[in-house]
Amino acid sequence: MxxxxxxxxxxxxxxxxxxxxxxxxxxxxxxxxxxxxxxxxxxxxxxxxxxxxxxxxxxxxxxxxxxxxxxxxxxxxxxxxxxxxxxxxxxxxxxxxxxxxxxxxxxxxxxxxxxxxxxxxxxxxxxxxxxxxxxxxxxxxxxxxxxxxxxxxxxxxGLIVGPDDRSDRFGYWPARFERGGRALVPDVPEQPIQYVDVRDLADWLLLAARERIAGVYDAVGPARPLPELLREIAGVLNAQVELVPRGPAELFAAGINPWAGPRSLPMWLPDSHLGLAARAHDRAARAGLAHRPLADTVRAALAREHELGGLVRSRIAGLTPEEETTALA
Ligand SMILES: NC(=O)c1ccc[n+]([C@@H]2O[C@H](COP(=O)([O-])OP(=O)(O)OC[C@H]3O[C@@H](n4cnc5c(N)ncnc54)[C@H](OP(=O)(O)O)[C@@H]3O)[C@@H](O)[C@H]2O)c1
The missing domain is CATH 3.40.50.720 (NAD(P)-binding Rossmann-like Domain)
Structure with missing residues (x-):
């Protein structure tokens, strides 16, 4: 081809x-x-x-x-x-x-x-x-x-993660958990999240071109609760970390932003945007979009964090250690 x-x-x-x-x-x-x-x-x-x-x-x-x-x-x-x-x-x-x-x-x-x-x-x-x-x-x-x-x-x-991710969103969590201690996480038991690893997306786009697949698809993985995903990320890394949940009202009051950008808890979504992370994923799956294990995505994200400067660095998304300590106090 x-x-x-x-x-x-x-x-x-x-x-x-x-x-x-x-x-x-x-x-x-x-x-x-x-x-x-x-x-x-x-x-x-x-x-x-x-x-x-x-x-x-x-x-x-x-x-x-x-x-x-x-x-x-x-x-x-x-x-x-x-x-x-x-x-x-x-x-x-x-x-x-x-x-x-x-x-x-x-x-x-x-x-x-x-x-x-x-x-x-x-x-x-x-x-x-x-x-x-x-x-x-x-x-x-x-x-x-x-x-x-x-x-x-x-x-x-929706959310694309994996090697070369310049948004600093997903990688915040493996880096934060690997650092250990008390980690501030959003207390949002009902919040779904879904993502696609860029390597799985690329393989699927190639498959579609090869097999002449046509149509419109949501390129997303299965939705799951965000707190469950965060616990699993910590588990993959065997991180010595205590996840400390705080509710949206408290986070907003502390000036912490959802989703992305400075002073944020990445991947946390306000209620007005929950639909963006809970789309039907089965059409894409039937058309060949397959997803690697979370552990692979987490390890690749952590490796990238180390390449970019280690577990504490200037980021475009997430909290600095000082911002997190203040919010937890
Ligand atoms: N990243 C995500 O989470 C995400 C989520 C949903 C959808 N998407 C979509 O996925 C697509 C790819 O995303 P990405 O994050 O990989 O994009 P990206 O990092 O912004 O890369 C875009 C590409 O555009 C090229 N480009 C920029 N300016 C150009 C110019 N003037 N002439 C020619 N090429 C130019 C860049 O190459 P050069 O700078 O070398 O020219 C680069 O290869 C985009 O359509 C984006 O909207 C991304």
Whole structure:
């Protein structure tokens, strides 16, 4: 198979490219090369999607499969389709669970209502505003489905974890538990959480391209209670840690944020967003999305934490030791 990854220098695209190389495919990555290097064995073709005629370096090339990682710009997607659709047999677009209008209700499937699309140009980087991000993704999905119809594969991941994760969310917990002592955790027995390991997602995207699977899927694993997941992470590491639960009201009063970002307890969701982590996962499972054991994901996340500077470092998500100590006091 001859495949093109629009991306390939960062988390999801890089994992797809690496899986393609491992499978023995010819892998071309179209990106600037600013986010990182492509995996060994893949070829980087310089593509700047904000530049003039970005796909000229790929002129005359044909692909069995294209994987588009466009984050937050409808023109990126429509321009790529215009330039490449006639030379590709199968097209995968990595969308997001942020396309859904109802973020609160649990158990929704891919036929749930979507936010209104936005076709006006978005910035290249994912917006801080999830509503804008979701609206651009809806517009992008429509363009892919219009252009490729029964050869389009659109996947909507929620939380993606694993190697090269730059969000600092999942990795906070293995790093925190490995450090030991008293660890502040959200007291949310009813909160579901679901995730997909980027390596499992990449394997599935490759399988879908190979087998010409089409349609729209939520790329998520089974939902489970967050407290159970956190206990299991600590268990995998055999961590000498005491989990100290505090309820949402107390956490909010202490100025601690849910989900991500500074001064947060990552993966804790407010009630208004529980639906984002409790989507139906069985369609994707039937279409071949398989999930590795949690222990593998946890050990990979901890290894990355050590690579990035150890168990205490400047992070973009989570609590500093001082913030946690103050909140526990
Ligand atoms: N990470 C998550 O948890 C998550 C969750 C749900 C959905 N998603 C979706 O999954 C997809 C991949 O996510 P990710 O986290 O792997 O994305 P990412 O880290 O933002 O990488 C995006 C890719 O876009 C390329 N890029 C950026 N600016 C470019 C430009 N001007 N021209 C050409 N290429 C450019 C980057 O390469 P260069 O900088 O080298 O050019 C990089 O390879 C995205 O569509 C995202 O919305 C991610």
């Amino acid at each position: 001859r495949m093109l990854v629009l991306g390939g220098t960062s988390m999801v695209g890089r994992a797809v490219a690496a899986a393609g190389v491992a499978a023995g495919y010819e892998v071309v990555c179209g990106a600037r090369g600013e986010s990182g290097a492509v995996p060994a064995g893949a070829r980087l073709v310089p593509v700047d999607r904000d530049g003039a005629d970005p796909y000229a370096p790929l002129a005359d090339e044909r692909f069995d499969a294209v994987f588009d990682m466009a984050t937050m710009s409808y023109p990126w997607v429509s321009d790529a389709l215009r330039a490449l659709a006639g030379r590709a047999a199968h097209w995968t677009f990595v969308s997001s669970a942020n396309v859904y209008a109802d973020t609160a209700s649990k158990g929704q499937d891919t036929d749930a209502p979507l936010v209104e699309p936005r076709y006006d140009a978005g910035p290249a980087e994912p917006s801080a505003d999830p509503a804008v991000y979701g609206a651009v993704k809806v517009a992008s999905e429509r363009a892919v489905l219009d252009a490729f119809g029964s050869r389009a594969f659109v996947v909507r991941p």
